[in-house]
Amino acid sequence: xxxxxxxxxxxxxxxxxxxxxxxxxxxxxxxxxxxxxxxxxxxxxxxxxxxxxxxxxxxxxxxxxxxxxxxxxxxxxxxxxxxxxxxxxxxxxxxxxxxxxxxxxxxxxxxxxxxxxxxxxxxxxxxxxxxxxxxxxxxxxxxxxxxxxxxxxxxxxxxxxxxxxxxxxxxxxxxxxxxxxxxxxxxxxxxxxxxxxxxxxxxxxxxxxxxxxxxxxxxxxxxxxxxxxxxxxxxxxxxxxxxxxxxxxxxxxxxxxxxxxxxxxxxxxxxxxxxxxxxxxxxxxxxxxxxxxxxxxxxxxxxxxxxxxxxxxxxxxxxxxxxxxxxxxxxxxxxxxxxxxxxxxxxxxxxxxxxxxxxxxxxxxxxxxxxxxxxxxxxxxxxxxxxxxxxxxxxxxxxxxxxxxxxxxxxxxxxxxxxxxxxxxxxxxxxxxxxxxxxxxxxxxxxxxxxxxxxxxxxxxxxxxxxxxxxx
Ligand code: NDP
Numbered sequence: 001x002x003x004x005x006x007x008x009x010x011x012x013x014x015x016x017x018x019x020x021x022x023x024x025x026x027x028x029x030x031x032x033x034x035x036x037x038x039x040x041x042x043x044x045x046x047x048x049x050x051x052x053x054x055x056x057x058x059x060x061x062x063x064x065x066x067x068x069x070x071x072x073x074x075x076x077x078x079x080x081x082x083x084x085x086x087x088x089x090x091x092x093x094x095x096x097x098x099x100x101x102x103x104x105x106x107x108x109x110x111x112x113x114x115x116x117x118x119x120x121x122x123x124x125x126x127x128x129x130x131x132x133x134x135x136x137x138x139x140x141x142x143x144x145x146x147x148x149x150x151x152x153x154x155x156x157x158x159x160x161x162x163x164x165x166x167x168x169x170x171x172x173x174x175x176x177x178x179x180x181x182x183x184x185x186x187x188x189x190x191x192x193x194x195x196x197x198x199x200x201x202x203x204x205x206x207x208x209x210x211x212x213x214x215x216x217x218x219x220x221x222x223x224x225x226x227x228x229x230x231x232x233x234x235x236x237x238x239x240x241x242x243x244x245x246x247x248x249x250x251x252x253x254x255x256x257x258x259x260x261x262x263x264x265x266x267x268x269x270x271x272x273x274x275x276x277x278x279x280x281x282x283x284x285x286x287x288x289x290x291x292x293x294x295x296x297x298x299x300x301x302x303x304x305x306x307x308x309x310x311x312x313x314x315x316x317x318x319x320x321x322x323x324x325x326x327x328x329x330x331x332x333x334x335x336x337x338x339x340x341x342x343x344x345x346x347x348x349x350x351x352x353x354x355x356x357x358x359x360x361x362x363x364x365x366x367x368x369x370x371x372x373x374x375x376x377x378x379x380x381x382x383x384x385x386x387x388x389x390x391x392x393x394x395x396x397x398x399x400x401x402x403x404x405x406x407x408x409x410x411x412x413x414x415x416x417x418x419x420x421x422x423x424x425x426x427x428x429x430x431x432x433x434x435x436x437x438x439x440x441x442x443x444x445x446x447x448x449x450x451x452x453x454x455x456x457x458x459x460x461x462x463x464x465x466x467x468x469x470x471x472x
Contacts, residue, residue, distance in 0.1 A: 003067040004030035004054050006157060008075060009085050010103075011042045014129065015075035017136035018102070018161070023052035025160040030054040030065035034076075059088045069096035071154050073127075078103045078263075086113065095121035098150055102127045104264055107178030107185060110145060111349075114177040123150045126177065128184020130366035131163065139163035141366035142171035143187070143358075145180030145351075163365025165374075170361040175351030182271070182345055183358055186338050189268025189282040191368050192261075193334035194232050196285035196422040201323050202236070204409070208312025208416050209319065213250035217241035223324050228331075230370030259289040268341070275344040278432075280425035281334035288421050308417030319412075325405030326423060332399050333426035335376060336389035343387060356381035390433060403430065 004027075008019050011033040019042070022029045029052065033039045036057060043055045056062040063070065070093065074085045082101050089099060099122060101110065110126030117124040124146065131140035142162045144151055151173035162171035174183050198220075205211045205219065217240035224233045242251045265286040272279035291298070312319065339355060346353035359377035363369055379385065379392035386392050390399060410427050413420040432438065444455040445466055454463035 001054065002028060004028040004065050005067060005071075007031070007062050007066045007070060007072040009033070009059075009062070009072065010074060010076035011038050012075065012077075013133050014102070014136045015073075016042050017133055018073065018075060018129070018140075019053065020046065020049055021137055021139070021161045022157065023049040025157070026052075027157055027160075028052050028054065030056055030062050032056045032059060032062040059085075060092055063089070063092045068094055069098065069153075070094075071098045071100060071157070073100045073102050075102045078105050079109075082109070083113070086117075090120070090122070093122055096123070098123045098125060098153060100125040100127050100154065101181075102129050104128070104184065104188075104262065105181045106263075106267055107145075107181040110178040110181045114146070123147065123153075125150050125154065126179075126181040127158075128180045128187065130184060130187055130362075130368075132367065135163065135365050135367075139170070139365050141187075141361050141364065141369070143180040143183045143361065144171065144173045145175055145178055145182070146173070147176060148173060162361075163369075165360070165364040168360065170363065170365045172354070172357050172361050174358065175346070175349075175353055178349065179351040179353060182349075182351075183342060183353065185264050185267050185271070186342050186345075187362065187366060187368060188264035189272075189279065189285075189341075190334060190338040191232075192265040192268070192285035192289070193281040193338075193422055193426075194230075194331065194368055196288050197281070197327055197330045197334065197426070198232060198236055199288075200413075200418075200420040200423050201327050202240075203418055204312055204319075204323060204413055204416075204420070207310050208413065208418050209316060213240040213252050219320060223327075226324070227328050227372075228324060228370075230372065231367060232370075256295070257292055258295050259292045261286070261289050265289070268338075271345065272337075272341045275341060275348060277337070277341045277344045278429055279337040279341055280429045281330065281337055281422045284421040284425040288419075310416050310418065312416045312418070313412050314408075322405040322409050325402040326409035329399060329402035329406035329430075330423045330426040331372065332389070332395055332402070333430050334422070335372075336395070337429065339376070339380070339389050340387070355385070388433070390430070399430070403427075406430075 006022060006027055007030045008015055009032050011031055019029050019031050031053060039055050043053055046053055054065045056065055074082055076085060086099060105126060114124045126145040128143035129140045139162055142158050158171045159169040162169045174180050205216045217237050220233055220237035224237060240252060244251045244254045247254060269279060269283045269286050342353050356377045359373045359380060363373045375394060379394055389395050406427050410420055410424045447453040448455050448466050449468050454465055457464050
C-alpha cells in the first residue's frame with residue numbers, strides 16, 4: 001500500500017475531523033487512537049475518504065505507515081497524555097521526523113517539550129487550532145510555533161486545510177517554541193471576554209427589559225448585520241431562537257446557568273498578570289464563570305438578600321441602540337487588552353509575534369472570527385502602529401463614538417442590580433487608560449508612609465520621602 005504523507009494520533013472530536021480535512025485535501029493520512037474501537041468507528045464513517053486513510057493498531061504501525069521524514073500530529077487531551085505520546089513515539093521515530101502537538105497545550109509545556117526534543121534529531125511544533133469541530137473539519141485557524149525551517153516543511157498541508165479569508169489562508173508561523181500555543185491561549189482569553197459581554201447584554205435584555213429568547217434572537221441577528229458581525233453574535237441569535245425538543249420551551253431556558261471551563265481563560269489571566277499587563281475584561285469573564293459554578297451559594301444569597309426590583313431605565317429603542325454600541329466598545333477594550341498581552345509576551349519570550357498576521361488568521365475559521373479583526377489587522381499593519389489598539393486612529397474614532405453608550409449601559413445596569421462585570425471592567429480599564437493624571441499619587445504616598453518605599457516628584461528627579469517622620 002502507498003505510504004501516508006502524514007500521521008495523526010487521537011481520533012476524538014478534533015482529531016477525527018482534522019484527519020478527514022487532511023484526507024479531503026489529497027493527503028494520505030495514517031491514524032492511531034489509544035482505544036482501537038474509535039479508530040474502527042472513524043474509518044467506517046469516513047465514506048469516500050476511506051481510501052485516503054490508513055488505520056493503525058499501534059504506534060509502531062503508525063510510524064511504519066508514514067513516508068519519512070514523518071510529520072505526526074498529536075491531538076489528544078492536553079497535559080500528561082501528550083508527554084505519554086511523545087515518549088511512545090521517540091524510540092520509533094527517525095531523525096528529521098516532526099512531532100506536532102495540536103491540542104490546547106499550556107505554552108510553558110510546549111517550551112519545555114521543544115527543549116526536551118532539541119538535539120534529538122526530532123523537531124517539535126506547538127500548534128494552536130481553533131474553530132471547534134466544524135473548523136477542524138472544514139478549515140480551522142492555525143497558529144504555529146516552532147523553528148522557521150519546521151514551518152516550511154508543514155506549511156503546504158497546514159495552509160491547505162486551514163480556513164480562508166477572501167482566499168488568504170488562516171494559518172501562519174508566529175514564532176519559535178511556545179508562540180503558537182501562547183497566541184491560541186490569548187485567542188481563548190479574548191473569546192471568554194467576548195462571550196461574557198454577550199451574556200451580560202442578554203441578561204439586560206432578559207431581566208432588565210423583560211424580553212424572552214424569541215424576542216432577543218432577532219436583536220442579535222440584526223446586530224450581526226452591522227458593526228458587531230461575528231460568529232459568536234451569529235450563533236447567539238441561532239441559539240436563542242432554538243426550542244428544546246423535549247419540552248418545547250426555548251433551549252436557553254432549560255439550560256442550567258453554570259458555565260464550564262478548561263483552563264485557557266485562566267492561563268490568559270495568569271500570564272497577563274505575570275507580564276504586568278491589565279487584561280481586566282478577560283479576568284472578569286473568567287471570574288464570572290467561576291461565580292456561575294457556585295449555583296447553590298447564589299441561590300442561598302438570593303434568598304438572603306431578596307430580589308432587587310429590576311428596572312433598566314430608558315425607552316426600549318434607545319436602550320437597544322445603546323446596548324449594541326456598548327457591546328462594541330467593550331469588545332474594543334477587550335481586544336486591546338488581549339493584543340497588549342501578546343505584545344508584552346512577544347518581548348518577554350523573544351518571539352517577535354506578528355500582530356497584524358495574528359489578526360488576519362483569526363478573521364476566519366476560529367471562534368472569535370469577525371469583520372472587526374480585519375480592522376485590527378489594518379491598524380497593526382500600519383508603519384506607525386501604536387503599542388495599544390486603543391491608540392490606533394480608527395479605534396480612537398470608534399471608541400469615541402461608542403464609549404458614552406457603554407457608560408450609560410453600565411450605569412443603568414448597576415442601578416438595576418444586573419451584573420455586568422466584563423463590560424464594567426472594560427469601561428474602567430478605558431477610563432483608567434485615558435486619564436492623564438490618575439490617583440496613584442495617593443497610593444505612592446501611602447506606600448511611602450507605611451513602608452518608606454519612596455516616590456517620584458512631579459517637579460524634581462530622584463526618589464523622595466514624605467513629611468511623615470524621617471526622610472526629606
Ligand atoms: P476528545 O475528548 O473528543 O478526544 C480526546 C482524545 O484524546 C481521544 O482520542 C482520546 O483517546 C485521547 N486521549 C485521552 N487521554 C489519552 C491518553 N492518556 N493517551 C492517549 N490518548 C488519550 O477531545 P477533543 O478532540 O475535543 O480535544 C483534543 C485536543 O484539542 C484537546 O487538547 C483540546 O483542548 C483541543 N481542542 C479542542 C477543541 C474543541 O472544540 N473540542 C478546539 C480546539 C482545541 P481515547 O479514544 O482512547 O479516549
